Amino acid sequence: MALERLGKALNSALRKLARAGTIDEALIKEVVRDIQRALIQSDVNVRLVLQLTRRIQERALKEKPPAGMSPREHVIRIVYEELTNLLGREAVPLEIKKKPTVLLTVGIQGSGKTTTIAKLARYLQKRGYKVGLVCTDTWRPGAYFQLKQLVDPLGIEVFGNPEEKDAIKLAKEGVEYFKNKGVDVIIVDTAGRHKEEASLIEEMKQISSVIQPDEVILVIDGTIGQQAYNQALAFKEATPIGSIIVTKLDGSAKGGGALSAVAATGAPIKFIGTGEKIDDLEPFDPKRFVSRLLGLGDIESLLEKFEELAQEQEIKEEDLEKFLKGKFNLKDMYAQLEAMQKMGPLQKVLQMIPGLGYSLPDEAIRVGEEKLKRYKVIMDSMTEEELENPDIINYSRIKRIARGSGTSTKEVRELLAQYNQMRKMFKNLDKRKLAKMAKKFGGLGGFGI
Missing domain, CATH: 1.20.120.140 (SRP54, nucleotide-binding domain)
Structure with missing residues (x-):
């Protein structure tokens, strides 16, 4: 990354x-x-x-x-x-001031705009907004179906017509459709352009004049590095109500270049894309971002993620308390890792905890989907007593568990080592910081520390 x-x-x-x-x-x-x-x-x-x-x-x-x-x-x-x-000094949040708020998105072809729109819709949905998407991309075959595929599982509706070639007509009809349905936010997708800011800006102006968006959002590919400066500058000069999302910051050596280049124009970066999953979009706050980057932590973002999980009832407060105090068994570990994965990769979560972000070896914290599945199979072969008290698992038990789960003794030991590493890691967290977290989070009884 x-x-x-x-x-x-x-x-x-x-x-x-x-x-x-x-x-x-x-x-x-x-x-x-x-x-x-x-x-x-x-x-x-x-x-x-x-x-x-x-x-x-x-x-x-x-x-x-x-x-x-x-x-x-x-x-x-x-x-x-x-x-x-x-990187821009202060955060500039996306504001939803009226119902419906209309957002118009533009971007160079290949910038990840369609995926980013789905992520933005998910971000707003998690915060209680009802969202409708309008696809006006008449150039790229399958754009409408791609957007539907991304958001259908979330229950978010997409307006579009793959047979219609008039983008302005689609935009106008789509906005009217969702206004009549009473949604809170309407996001209008446009066709990407081929590395030519002038035509992109012209389309933005044409559609803007018809739908009168509350905000125009430019999606910039983070892998282009310093070249992002020209795109951001042209955009800033064309619209006084613009904001920017920088995508693909998880897989290119040019991410720092793109962020600093856009910030140099003075155009507000409001979100960054940090991965491929639908939840991998986060508000861009230079202070929080730099704090995580330097390994100083980001307790506020961590609390927000915990609160999101609690609201979705993916994680119980008493289980979270036990987990953060390092007093959890194997069943607890699996349940909490599954829930925490919905917050993003564990490495990213740990970067929010002061002193932990880059101090742990990657192998101690990178628990992938496949490994979790294997761990579940192994745990299915354990007795209730072993799950509740993993310390009793000796060599003969390891052989039995491996035989019963169709895995190797090495894999069983790996699971136990992972468990012990995580338990030790959370036990060693700064207790004062955890108490502060508990107080902010509310209702966790100060973790008893």
């Missing part, structure tokens, strides 16, 4: 501060060089990188730490502040 690699590189640079006995000029310059290398490898513009790291170095050498803050903490805060400034 591109941003994970960037995060690990930046976190590694900051760990040099943590390991050092004293913070001197030589160490600061070494850390700055590491940050430069990490950002350039992520395709951030060299000029921006040099400006950024020059400011970090000047501030770290000249500024005195505030009262109560160590020199080490002060340097980390400077890095955090300057990276946040590079």
